[in-house]
Amino acid sequence: MHVAVKEIEVRYAETDQMGVVYHANYLIWMELGRTQLIEDLGFNYAKLEGEGIISPVIDIQASYKKPVRYGEKALVKTWIEEYDGFRVTYAYEIADESGNIAVTGLSKHVCVKKESFRPISIKRSYPDWHEAYEKAKKVEQAAN
Template sequence: MLVSSKEIEVRYAETDQMGVVYHANYFIWMELGRTQIVKDLGFNYAKLEEDGILSPVLDIQASYKKPLHYGEIAVVKTWIEEYDGLRFTYGYEIYNGDNELAVTGWSKHACVKKDSFRPISMRRKYPDWHEAYEKAKKQN
């Protein structure tokens, strides 16, 4: 199983009045994690979009364990939790600079045609992505 890692310096604009990272920013960081794992696998989301393919979020979840603050370093760990050739689920853990778990979560996606939003089979349309996801996903 491949686990990608992305460091993020917590910016002041990402914090709320209490001085902790505002919850919605973790979803943005999850997107950065997804982009990183796709890069680590040798692919590029922008290339999909050039081909008229989008990868919308179908469902997303986060559990907050420990707050992160301005100036800290967040480390987003991302892996492919599930993949069936059509839908995929990414898993996430976000750590603070002391390697303490701050957030866990997951997001579910599919690839769809931009013009119709009809799902596509990654197995058929992008066999190289399919093979890479099969190899990289979490083994049961």
């Protein structure tokens, strides 16, 4: 399983009046984590979009554990939790600079043609991405 790591420097504009990162900004950080993971695997999401393929979020979940504050750094860890050749579930763990988990989350995506929003098979349309995702995804442990 490959885990991408992206460091985020918390900017003042990302916080509320209490100096705590506003909750919606974690979703943006998840996107930065996904982009890092895709780059780590040797691909470029902008190039995919240039070919008329987009990957909308079809479901997203975030669990908030503790705040990250202005002036701190956060680490976004991202990995492929599930992948079936069609749908991708990315998992996230966002920690403060001391390593304390601040947020965990999941986002589910499917690739579609930009003009029609018709789903495509990653496995069939992008076999190199498919192979990389198969190698990078989380491997389930066998039950005892």
